[in-house]
Amino acid sequence: MTSAASENPRNRADALPKSWNPSDVEADLYERWVGAGYFTADTGSAKPAYSIVLPPPNVTGTLHMGHALDHTLMDLLTRRKRMQGFEVLWLPGMDHAGIATQTVVEKQLAVDGKTKEDFGRELFVDKVWDWKRESGGQIQGQMRRLGDGVDWSRDRFTMDEGLSRAVQTIFKRLYDAGLIYRAERLVNWSPVLKTGISDLEVDHKEVEGELVSLRYGSLNDDEPHVIVATTRVETMLGDTAVAVHPDDERYQALIGTTVYHPITGRQIPIVADDYVDPEFGSGAVKITPAHDPNDFELGLRHNLPMPTIMDITGKIADSGTEFDGMDRFEARLKIRERLEAEGRVVGRKYPYIHQVGHSERSGEPIEPRLSMQWWVKVEGIAKAAGDAVRNGDVKIHPASQEPRWFEWVDNMHDWNISRQLWWGHRIPIWYGPEGEIVCVGPDEQAPEGYVQDPDVLDTWFSSGLWPFSTMGWPDSTEELRKFYPTSVLVTGYDILFFWVARMMMFGMFVSDDPVLTAGKDPKQVPFQDVFLHGLIRDEHGKKMSKSRGNGIDPLDWINEYGADATRFTLARGAQPGGDLSVGTSHVTASRSFITKLFNATKFALMNGAQPGELPARDTLTDSDLWILDRLDEVIAEVDGALDRYEFSKALEGLYHFAWDEFCSWYLELAKVQFAESEERAASTRIVLGNVLDAVLRLLHPAVPFVTETLWQALTDGAEGESIVISAWPAVSGATADTAAAQRVADTQKLITEIRRFRADQGLADSQKVAARIAGIDAADLRAQEAGIANLAKLTEAGADFAATASVEVRLSTATVTVEIDTSGTVDLDAERRRLEKDLAAAQKELAGTNGKLGNAAFLAKAPEDVVAKIKARKEIAEGDVERVTARLAELAAK
Incomplete structure (x- = not known):
C-alpha cells in the first residue's frame, strides 16, 4: 500500500459509491470475471482438482428458487476451493427435456392449426432445434444474473454430438451385456402426449371421484355372484378375473370357478391371492391387468390374459362393445348408467376423495397402460450403486438420507427407457426385413434396408451419463484425466432416486473403463460426495407452488434486493437434508447485512484501514487481540462447517461475527483507539484492515459482488487483481490471549448493562451524562475506560457531581458500580x-x-x-x- 493512501485515507473510500446499489455493479463485474478467465479450468494445471457438474436444467425452463439454491451452493463451494488453491471446474449445461420441449414446439404449431405429423419427423426435429437456438438460452442469462462462476467454455447440451455419442455407446454396451431388453409391460401413459412417462413426470393429486360397487355374476341372490368396487368403471372392459383372499371364508366355494362379466358377457375366473385385503369393501376386487400396476403383477402370477382396451389417446378400443370409440371418461359414465339400468350398481360413494396420477406436462390423469417398451435390467447395476455407498466410496450428506437410498436401489424395478416422441436420442435399434434386430454403435452403420426403432430414450438416460459424458467420454480426454471423478454432486433430496441413482448406476457400470481409470484407482465412482439439500418453502413453511400462488421468482429478488442478498438468504438457510423457508423478511435482512458490510468498509477506509503486516502482539490492545483471536476461531468454524456441507452454520457464524462482533463492537472500540495517538491509530488501521480483508474473503463465495467491490477498494490492487483468485483466509497459528478476551467480554457486559440502565432511566441514546465508575481497577478494566465511556455515552464526573442513580454489574473478577447523575436530562x-x-x-x-x-x-x-x-x-x-x-x-x- 502506498504511503499516499495512509496520508489521505479518504482516497479509497471515495472510490466507493455513496450507497450500495447492486444493479449498478453486478452485470459488468460478472462479465469482467468471465472475460478474465477466472472460471475457465486449466486441464494442464498442477493444482489439485475440484470439479462439479451442474445438474442440467431443462432447456425450456427458467431459474426458479430450487435452481437458485442449487446454483448458490455450488458457486459457494467452487469459489472457496478456487481460493484454497484448487484447479476448479464447474461445468454447466442443459437438458434437452424431451417431453417438455416437444410440447412447447407442438403448441406453437397448433397456433397455426398444424401438428408435427404435418411436417414429418425430420422437419419437426429441425423446428425443435430452431426453437432451441432461439429461445433455449434464457436460463444462461439468469445464471449470469445470479453470479454463477461456471466454465462457459465447456457448456454442454444433452443432444450435443459428443453427448449423443456417449448415449449410443452406453446403450450398445448395456444391450450387448444383456441389460437392455424389449418387453410389454405396464407404464404411465399420457393420452395427450401419446407416450409413456416416468414416475417423476407424474403428479399425484387428490381428486373428487366416485366409488361404485358393482355386481358381477347372477342377479339372483341364490346364485353365484360377487360385489366389487372401483373408481374407474371403464376399466372393467379389460377385466380378466376377480380376486379374493385365499383365507376369506366367504369365497371359499367360489375360488377356482368363474363368474359372469356384466358387460362383455365373458365368464372370468375367481382367483385367490394374498394381494387382496379382505377388510376393504366386499373383499373381492376386479382384475384389469393391462390398466393397473397391481393387477398387472397379479395377472403375471396367475397367467391371466391382458387385453388393452384403450388406444394411445385414451379412447375405448377393441373391447367389442358399444363403448368403442368413446373417451375413457365418457365411457365411465355410460357404462355406469347401463349397469344402473340393469340393477348391477349396488352402491355409490360420492364424493370419494382419492389420489390420481396426473401428467406433469399436459395435466390430464395418466392411464396405466400395457405397452411394448425398452427396459434396463437394473438389479446388478443398482446393487453396485448401493455398494458404492455402503463401502464408503461415495458419501451421502446428510448420512440420515442413506436408508432412503438403500431402500430405493435395493428394491428398484427395471427401468422403462423408451418414449414415444420425436425429440430426443433415437433408440439405436434397427429392424431387418425378416425381423432381425441389430444394435448400432456410434461408429457403425445399420445394414441396408433396416429400419430404426421410432422411439427415443427417456431424458434421464442421457442425463444419467452427465458426470462423464460432459467431459468427453467415451473418448479419452484431458478433462476426464484431470477432473473425473467429480468431487461433489449438489442437488435436492427429491431427485435422489430419479437422477442420482441413474448416474450412480451408469457410473458403476463403466467404472472399470480404461478411459476413466487411466492412472487412477481400478474403479471410479461418478462423484465422491452427494450433498442433498431440502426443498424451498415459503415463510410459513408451505411448499411453493403455482396453484398456491406462493412461489417466488428469484429474478424478482435479484432485481429488487440484488444477487448477493438473494444468495445469502438461500445459503444461510441451507442445512443438509432440511427444507428451508424463505420470504421477504429474510431477503430484506440479508440486504441490511450487506448494507452494514458496505458502510463498515466505507468507515474503515475513511479512517485509513489497510491490510498489512501485523504489529507484534505485545503491542496490541485487548480489543485488537480479541478480534484477531475471534477471527481465527471463526475461520476454523467456517472451514469445518463448509467441509461438512453445513452451509447454514457457516453463514450464520459469519453473519454474527461480522455484524455483532466486528461492526457492533470492534469498529466502535477502534474509534476510541484512533483518537488515542498516531501510533495507536496506525496499529489499529492495520488490525482493522486485516480483519476486514479476511471477513470479505470469507464472505466472498456467498456474496461475490459486494465483496469484490469492497475488497478492491480496501486493497487498492496491492493484494491482487480480484478477490476471486485471492487466497482463502487461514488461521494465524497465534496462541489466543484468553485474558484479553475476558477483559473484552467484561467490557461488553459492563457497556451493555449501562445501556440497559440508561434506557430504564429514560435517557436518549445520544444523551451524554456524567458518571463515576467504582471498581474498574479491581475488574482490570482501566485500559478499557475510554472505550466504556465512549460507547456508554458517559462523561467524567466533575467536582459538583451528585449521583441520582447507580447500577452494580458483576463481572468476572469484581463488581463494578456505575453512579450516574441524570438530573436535568429526563x-x-x-x-x-x-x-x-x-x-x-x-x-x-x-x-x-x-x-x-x-x-x-x-x-x-x-x-x-x-x-x-x-x-x-x-x-x-x-x-x-x-x-x-x-x-x-x-x-x-x-
Whole structure:
C-alpha cells in the first residue's frame, strides 16, 4: 500500500459509491470475471482438482428458487476451493427435456392449426432445434444474473454430438451385456402426449371421484355372484378375473370357478391371492391387468390374459362393445348408467376423495397402460450403486438420507427407457426385413434396408451419463484425466432416486473403463460426495407452488434486493437434508447485512484501514487481540462447517461475527483507539484492515459482488487483481490471549448493562451524562475506560457531581458500580407516562401467564415445552413489573 493512501485515507473510500446499489455493479463485474478467465479450468494445471457438474436444467425452463439454491451452493463451494488453491471446474449445461420441449414446439404449431405429423419427423426435429437456438438460452442469462462462476467454455447440451455419442455407446454396451431388453409391460401413459412417462413426470393429486360397487355374476341372490368396487368403471372392459383372499371364508366355494362379466358377457375366473385385503369393501376386487400396476403383477402370477382396451389417446378400443370409440371418461359414465339400468350398481360413494396420477406436462390423469417398451435390467447395476455407498466410496450428506437410498436401489424395478416422441436420442435399434434386430454403435452403420426403432430414450438416460459424458467420454480426454471423478454432486433430496441413482448406476457400470481409470484407482465412482439439500418453502413453511400462488421468482429478488442478498438468504438457510423457508423478511435482512458490510468498509477506509503486516502482539490492545483471536476461531468454524456441507452454520457464524462482533463492537472500540495517538491509530488501521480483508474473503463465495467491490477498494490492487483468485483466509497459528478476551467480554457486559440502565432511566441514546465508575481497577478494566465511556455515552464526573442513580454489574473478577447523575436530562412527566404504559403491559402479560399456569385442564394437556415457555414468560413479566414499579417509585420521590 502506498504511503499516499495512509496520508489521505479518504482516497479509497471515495472510490466507493455513496450507497450500495447492486444493479449498478453486478452485470459488468460478472462479465469482467468471465472475460478474465477466472472460471475457465486449466486441464494442464498442477493444482489439485475440484470439479462439479451442474445438474442440467431443462432447456425450456427458467431459474426458479430450487435452481437458485442449487446454483448458490455450488458457486459457494467452487469459489472457496478456487481460493484454497484448487484447479476448479464447474461445468454447466442443459437438458434437452424431451417431453417438455416437444410440447412447447407442438403448441406453437397448433397456433397455426398444424401438428408435427404435418411436417414429418425430420422437419419437426429441425423446428425443435430452431426453437432451441432461439429461445433455449434464457436460463444462461439468469445464471449470469445470479453470479454463477461456471466454465462457459465447456457448456454442454444433452443432444450435443459428443453427448449423443456417449448415449449410443452406453446403450450398445448395456444391450450387448444383456441389460437392455424389449418387453410389454405396464407404464404411465399420457393420452395427450401419446407416450409413456416416468414416475417423476407424474403428479399425484387428490381428486373428487366416485366409488361404485358393482355386481358381477347372477342377479339372483341364490346364485353365484360377487360385489366389487372401483373408481374407474371403464376399466372393467379389460377385466380378466376377480380376486379374493385365499383365507376369506366367504369365497371359499367360489375360488377356482368363474363368474359372469356384466358387460362383455365373458365368464372370468375367481382367483385367490394374498394381494387382496379382505377388510376393504366386499373383499373381492376386479382384475384389469393391462390398466393397473397391481393387477398387472397379479395377472403375471396367475397367467391371466391382458387385453388393452384403450388406444394411445385414451379412447375405448377393441373391447367389442358399444363403448368403442368413446373417451375413457365418457365411457365411465355410460357404462355406469347401463349397469344402473340393469340393477348391477349396488352402491355409490360420492364424493370419494382419492389420489390420481396426473401428467406433469399436459395435466390430464395418466392411464396405466400395457405397452411394448425398452427396459434396463437394473438389479446388478443398482446393487453396485448401493455398494458404492455402503463401502464408503461415495458419501451421502446428510448420512440420515442413506436408508432412503438403500431402500430405493435395493428394491428398484427395471427401468422403462423408451418414449414415444420425436425429440430426443433415437433408440439405436434397427429392424431387418425378416425381423432381425441389430444394435448400432456410434461408429457403425445399420445394414441396408433396416429400419430404426421410432422411439427415443427417456431424458434421464442421457442425463444419467452427465458426470462423464460432459467431459468427453467415451473418448479419452484431458478433462476426464484431470477432473473425473467429480468431487461433489449438489442437488435436492427429491431427485435422489430419479437422477442420482441413474448416474450412480451408469457410473458403476463403466467404472472399470480404461478411459476413466487411466492412472487412477481400478474403479471410479461418478462423484465422491452427494450433498442433498431440502426443498424451498415459503415463510410459513408451505411448499411453493403455482396453484398456491406462493412461489417466488428469484429474478424478482435479484432485481429488487440484488444477487448477493438473494444468495445469502438461500445459503444461510441451507442445512443438509432440511427444507428451508424463505420470504421477504429474510431477503430484506440479508440486504441490511450487506448494507452494514458496505458502510463498515466505507468507515474503515475513511479512517485509513489497510491490510498489512501485523504489529507484534505485545503491542496490541485487548480489543485488537480479541478480534484477531475471534477471527481465527471463526475461520476454523467456517472451514469445518463448509467441509461438512453445513452451509447454514457457516453463514450464520459469519453473519454474527461480522455484524455483532466486528461492526457492533470492534469498529466502535477502534474509534476510541484512533483518537488515542498516531501510533495507536496506525496499529489499529492495520488490525482493522486485516480483519476486514479476511471477513470479505470469507464472505466472498456467498456474496461475490459486494465483496469484490469492497475488497478492491480496501486493497487498492496491492493484494491482487480480484478477490476471486485471492487466497482463502487461514488461521494465524497465534496462541489466543484468553485474558484479553475476558477483559473484552467484561467490557461488553459492563457497556451493555449501562445501556440497559440508561434506557430504564429514560435517557436518549445520544444523551451524554456524567458518571463515576467504582471498581474498574479491581475488574482490570482501566485500559478499557475510554472505550466504556465512549460507547456508554458517559462523561467524567466533575467536582459538583451528585449521583441520582447507580447500577452494580458483576463481572468476572469484581463488581463494578456505575453512579450516574441524570438530573436535568429526563422529562419526568414523559418518562412517567412511558413507564406506566410499560407497567400495564407487563401486568397484562403476568396475568395471562398466571391464568394459564393456574388452569389445571390446560396443564394436563399442554406439552412440557409449552408449559416451560409460559413459566419463563411469567418470570420475565415478574421482573419487569418489579423493575418498572421501582423506577416509578424513584420518580415519585423527585
